[in-house]
Amino acid sequence: MTTAAGILARCDELARHSSLPNALIERVYLSPEHAAVNALAAEWMTAAGLATWQDAAGNQCGRLEGAAPGLPALLLGSHLDTVPAAGRYDGILGVLLAIAVAERLALSGRPLPFALEVAAFGDEEGTRFGTTLLGSRALAGTWQNEWWGLLDANGVSLDAAYRAFGLDPALIGEAARTPVELIGYLEAHIEQGPVLDDAGLALGVVSSIAGARRFQVVIEGAAGHSGTPWALRRDALAGASEVILAIESIAREAKLIGTVGHLALFPDAVNVIPGRVEFSLDLRGEFDPQRDRAWALIEQTAEQICERRGLTLTSVQTHGAPAAHCSPHLRAAVATGIRLAGGESSPTLFSMAGHDAMAIAALTDIGMLFVRCLGGVSHHPDESVTEADVAVALDAFEAAVLALADQYDADEMDSEFDARAALR
Amino acid sequence: MTTAAGILARCDELARHSSLPNALIERVYLSPEHAAVNALAAEWMTAAGLATWQDAAGNQCGRLEGAAPGLPALLLGSHLDTVPAAGRYDGILGVLLAIAVAERLALSGRPLPFALEVAAFGDEEGTRFGTTLLGSRALAGTWQNEWWGLLDANGVSLDAAYRAFGLDPALIGEAARTPVELIGYLEAHIEQGPVLDDAGLALGVVSSIAGARRFQVVIEGAAGHSGTPWALRRDALAGASEVILAIESIAREAKLIGTVGHLALFPDAVNVIPGRVEFSLDLRGEFDPQRDRAWALIEQTAEQICERRGLTLTSVQTHGAPAAHCSPHLRAAVATGIRLAGGESSPTLFSMAGHDAMAIAALTDIGMLFVRCLGGVSHHPDESVTEADVAVALDAFEAAVLALADQYDADEMDSEFDARAALR
Secondary structure (H helix, E strand, C coil), rough: CCCCCHHHHHHHHHHHCCCCCCEECCCCCCHHHHHHHHHHHHHHHHHHHEEEEEEEEEEEEEEECCCCCCEEEEEEEEEECCCCHHHHHHHHHHHHHHHHHHHHHHCCCCCCCEEEEEEEEEECCCCCCCCCHHHHHHHHCCCCHHHHHCCCCCEEHHHHHHHHHHCHHHHHHHCCHHHEEEEEEEEEEEEEHHHHHHHHHCCCEEEEECEEEEEEEEEECCCCECCCCHCCCCCHHHHHHHHHHHHHHHHHHHHCCCCCEEEEEECCHHHHHHCEEEEEEEECCCCCCHHHHHHHHHHHHHHHHHHHHCCCCEEEEEECCCCECCCCHHHHHHHHHHHHCCCCCCCCEEEECCCCHHHHHCCCCHHHHHHEEEEHCCCCCCCCCHHHHHHHHHHHHHHHHHHHHHHHHHHHHHHHHHHHHHHH | CHHHHHHHHCCCCCCCHCCCCCEEEECCCCCCCHHHHHHHHHHHHHHHHCCEEEEECEEEEEEEEECCCCCCCCEEEECCCEEEEEECCHHHHHHHHHHHHHHHHHHHHCCCEEEEEEECCCCCCCCCCCCCCCCHHHHHHCCCHHHCCCCCCCEHHHHHHHCCCCHHHHHHHHCCCHHHHEEEEEEEEECCCCHHHCCCCCCEEEEEEEEEEEEEEEEEEEEEEECHHHHHHHHHHHHHHHHHHHHCCCCHHCCCECCCCCEEEECCCCCCCCCEEEEEEEEECCCCHHHHHHHHHHHHHHHHHHHCCCCEEEEEEEEEEEEEECHHHHHHHHHHHHHHHCCCCCCCECCCCCHHHHHEEEEEEEEEECCCHHHHCCCCCCCCCCCCHHHHHHHHHHHHHHHHHHHHHHHHHHHHHHHHHHHH
């Protein structure tokens, strides 16, 4: 049976499938590395007793039947793709915990009142095409046909990447699941924040997930020789620097997080004034209206900065999601799981990071279990978890599924009781 | 005989040799495009009556003998390489004017008291290896062996690029000329500033050239998930933005020009806090001590910014040159040339932009003729000159050479007179 040490060894094995040299990890949607880790996940799902398939969006899936074939399923999942220069646990740990939980339940022989499915999503980070959650949104049935034209850094369209991966874009609808097929979704994930580490706790229950809005901002000035006098300069990078500092100050004031993670300048030469700067903005917070007001203020301030500097500003939203709230009964199941696994308390956390659960919330109820990551560090090679925490997470995740099974059995009995009462 | 229109047609022809698509121009040192434009320049030099050769640094050279073979030479030159997304006149116009002047003098049959040489330098901008003036510094004999290890963006060393171009790094010394071989250097160049255009004048005399210091600045923070709370963020790009604005304000105050033209961030992903930012700084001004004091203040301010943000700062100087001053007799010859070509006045200009003449100043006396460029725009596809200005520049450049020849003849007579006087 897969132990915590076994799960960590699998994280290490997956980390070897990377497009970057020098032990740096990058694994993007529809890449050869994606195919390789899907094959590994399928192998581990099969060993756990699951029937496996790769869906029409390149998500690797597995299913363990419940007490009877064809029951609605509890879906467990997370993602196998990464950011550039990533850690080895973000997403990945959740997939491997899900497979290990399924293995334990399969071996236990206990018939569950629902089927158990595992989804290893192919794209959560959006590294390759700039649009996140492509894998989970395909499964949730919220795929947008306009995405087919998205281009990666090499000019390859999403449509072409699907074909190169051996998938047929015309069949994307087959990846979509319906609400009646599922009873809910549970995801385990590293916290990607410092709350658990600061509190000295291994696990936490997620209350809701921040909705991020992402923008692509373009500032246009005029390229020119680096000897050009101040009065004639229209330096797009100087303007962008001022805008970036304004974003920081406005977001901070509004208790939001704002990140400019990507920036490119043109022509990008030592002795040429930057004539054009493009950058991304990721803006997220607990309350959507607050976030939307902050964006309006950022846009207005940036326009003033650009006007003063003789620059022009354009921005487009590339992603937008409302905050997603975890269902009370799934939160309760996760809290019960933590308690049964010996957790002294089960703190409730708000997630600033986005997760596949956000996309799945469009389809079914969601719940999330957070696992402590050291120093809150993630999206970085230093991302780390302890074997002890993974062991207790595995126990808690299994116990949460069993708590749901108990709840489900009781609900069924209630329904039967109600039905009988109605007949009286 | 080559006319102003012919020179502009040659500029257009050279512009077609580019490594960029969509009619954008980029032509870097030791590239296939470099070889192609050298071949064209050699063809035009030959047609002008010059003996031609490509020197050991990839500079395309030509020589017209004077009244007797083997006389010391007046060197005319500029460069054929470009920045990315360049204009079609920066450097190039000076080379083509030099060839056309040599052609006129060859056709005139007038024996000159010196030989006339033309140099089309292969690297002035430093686009490929980050270090400028490689062509003219090889000719000036100020080549540094440490440059052989410089790498381009693809990791190709300067040494390897020499070999790939068919040059032998061991022979670089053969490109070096000695002071006794030359009587001086004249360069025609677009102004790359607005002074002539604002004054409504076609031509100007250069007094001196700003000495630039260039730095590579690295700011290190910590990469992390874009949901990381403010207290835990060590965002290298937010720090760099603050430093870039400090550079702007300090340089402006000190009447210097400062340009951050190149910037790269890592890992450069929408949902990851930038953990590292590298950028270039080009700092230039008329007075070296002022410039050096401003750099010290910039460094101190940047360190304070980084300390406050939990970032670390490192910087290395990648280039440094003192301001270069044009020789009085060459300035006088250029002013005479402008006057003889019908210029109503010959304004004296200070050059904020660097030029090959700066490197050649280590070898021989220098003088420069500036040609109006529209709006002062350069290092940009919109860089432009008028045919009328090119026509008067050609006349003035030829007249400057002839003025020097007259001066040289008079000096020779003086010397003979002095020698005879000494015998009495």
